[in-house]
Amino acid sequence: MxxxxxxxxxxxxxxxxxxxxxxxxxxxxxxxxxxxxxxxxxxxxxxxxxxxxxxxxxxxxxxxxxxxxxxxxxxxxxxxxxxxxxxxxxxxxxxxxxxxxxxxxxxxxxxxxxxxxxxxxxxxxxxxxxxxxxxxxxxxxxxxxxxxxxxxxxxxxxxxxxxxxxxxxxxxxxxxxxxxxxxxxxxxxxxxxxxxxxxxxxxxxxxxxxxxxxxxxxxxxxxxxxxxxxxxxxxNDKDFSDNKMDIFREFHDILSEEYMKNLSGPSHLLNKMRVFWEYFSLSFTNSHKVYKRVKKATSISKYKIAVEQNCSSESWIA
Ligand SMILES: Cc1cc2nc3c(=O)[nH]c(=O)nc-3n(C[C@H](O)[C@H](O)[C@H](O)COP(=O)(O)O)c2cc1C
CATH class of the missing domain: 3.20.20.70 (Aldolase class I)
Known part of the structure; x- marks a missing residue:
């Protein structure tokens, strides 16, 4: 191309x-x-x-x-x-x-x-x-x-x-x-x-x-x-990969680790990742629910659970 x-x-x-x-x-x-x-x-x-x-x-x-x-x-x-x-x-x-x-x-x-x-x-x-x-x-x-x-x-x-x-x-x-x-x-x-x-x-x-x-x-x-x-x-192929969710999940985990290293404190990290999820959620089934799960998470451990739920119970649609 x-x-x-x-x-x-x-x-x-x-x-x-x-x-x-x-x-x-x-x-x-x-x-x-x-x-x-x-x-x-x-x-x-x-x-x-x-x-x-x-x-x-x-x-x-x-x-x-x-x-x-x-x-x-x-x-x-x-x-x-x-x-x-x-x-x-x-x-x-x-x-x-x-x-x-x-x-x-x-x-x-x-x-x-x-x-x-x-x-x-x-x-x-x-x-x-x-x-x-x-x-x-x-x-x-x-x-x-x-x-x-x-x-x-x-x-x-x-x-x-x-x-x-x-x-x-x-x-x-x-x-x-x-x-x-x-x-x-x-x-x-x-x-x-x-x-x-x-x-x-x-x-x-x-x-x-x-x-x-x-x-x-x-x-x-x-x-x-x-x-x-x-x-x-x-x-020129939307479906060139059949494991997009797995790749996204790995990408997400490394991205949040990078911010964890650089941002001070959990609320800073949660705010940062919430911004990303406003976008990411659009590629999931039930995008509103996907974003809400992350938005509601008030600690890193709750955030991780929300991400796990999003990636395991929803599908990647983009
Ligand atoms: C939150 C936000 C921050 C942005 N920051 C910049 C910026 O720093 N410099 C810039 O040229 N455009 C900025 N943009 C505009 C984008 O680069 C782009 O022009 C715009 O989002 C339209 O393209 P898109 O529909 O592909 O997103 C920003 C857009 C958003 C939504």
Whole structure:
């Protein structure tokens, strides 16, 4: 398969422990994008964020670190820091929809201001030592903002533009606008990657047969819910394996052990694993019940019982 599969950045989920454990059990993902890095007022990055992108924590992973900023000096600082860590390609977040971010004209909050996007790129691209890709939505409030931004991006050497065809205001709800995505393909000279709501092999096949010129596909929540998805896409076969539950169970156990090593205390671990089960449960029969069992577990021993019940009394349906 010549198409590339990219793991989407999901803050709190696709961290280095997840990425490494995923790689031990599953194949099919070509590049993994880190959740965004952002500097504080004093131009400092949080230690936990730096840890997430350290090369020693990302061995055998094609990692693309993502940054979020609207200030050239921060952009240049983070680019140089990442280059010094060995990265040659970084990604700029123009998609985050959360008001705390967008109110500051960051993430998708920068999309209505194409002049600012142009200004930032004009200042940073001549001096940063790394190649840049951009991950964006089609607009903040208006679905057609992107039509004004793509001509701006055409002026610059951008490696790839990953488009999630929702507006920031939509958050993660409502339909993806594949018609706007289709129009974008004709309006840019850059390589475009599709991202959004690919949850099944069928979703991928429909989109990839509609957008034949698109060669890279970013998977997020669908891949967390069903870690086999990239392999199903690679082999064009949903049922390529008949022991998915056993493989999932082993993957889950190693993943929770990794977090046990790194997180302080049981409640931290339980909270972390609950987030995963919001996604995993979607691949089980009785997904509501599956999630509820985990959510109700108030100790590690109860959590283990819940996982055992989920994996032995339910079936893997994805
Ligand atoms: C909880 C959560 C956290 C996210 N964090 C990031 C992030 O740090 N950077 C980013 O570019 N996108 C982030 N995203 C967006 C995803 O990368 C992706 O664009 C979105 O979920 C749509 O793709 P999907 O339908 O395949 O999940 C996040 C999404 C969710 C649900």
């Amino acid at each position: 010549s198409n590339k599969i990219l793991l989407a950045p999901i803050q709190g989920v696709t961290d280095y422990q997840f990425r490494n454990t995923y790689n031990k059990f599953f194949k099919g993902v070509d590049y993994m994008y880190s959740p965004y890095l952002r500097v504080d007022k004093d131009m400092q990055l949080r230690n936990s964020k730096v840890k997430d992108i350290l090369p020693e924590n990302n061995k055998d992973i094609n990692l693309v670190p993502q940054i979020m900023t609207n200030k050239p000096e921060e952009f240049i600082y983070m680019s140089k820091l990442l280059f010094d860590k060995g990265y040659e390609h970084i990604n700029w977040n123009l998609g985050c929809p959360f008001p705390m971010v967008t109110n500051r004209e960051l993430g998708s909050g920068l999309l209505p201001h194409h002049n600012k996007i142009e200004d930032v790129l004009a200042k940073v691209l001549p001096v940063i030592p790394v190649k840049l890709s951009i991950k964006m939505r089609i607009g903040f409030e208006d679905e057609e903002e992107i039509f004004k931004i793509l001509p701006v991006l055409d002026k610059f050497p951008v490696l790839e533009i990953i488009i999630h065809p929702r507006t920031g205001k939509q958050m993660y709800k409502g339909e993806v606008n594949t018609d706007v995505f289709e129009k974008c393909l004709a309006l840019t000279k850059h390589k475009i990657c599709y991202n959004g709501d690919i949850n099944t092999l069928d979703d991928y096949n429909k989109l990839s047969s509609r957008f034949k010129t698109v060669k890279s596909w970013m998977l997020g929540r669908g891949l967390i819910a069903n870690p086999f998805l990239a392999m199903q896409i690679n082999q």
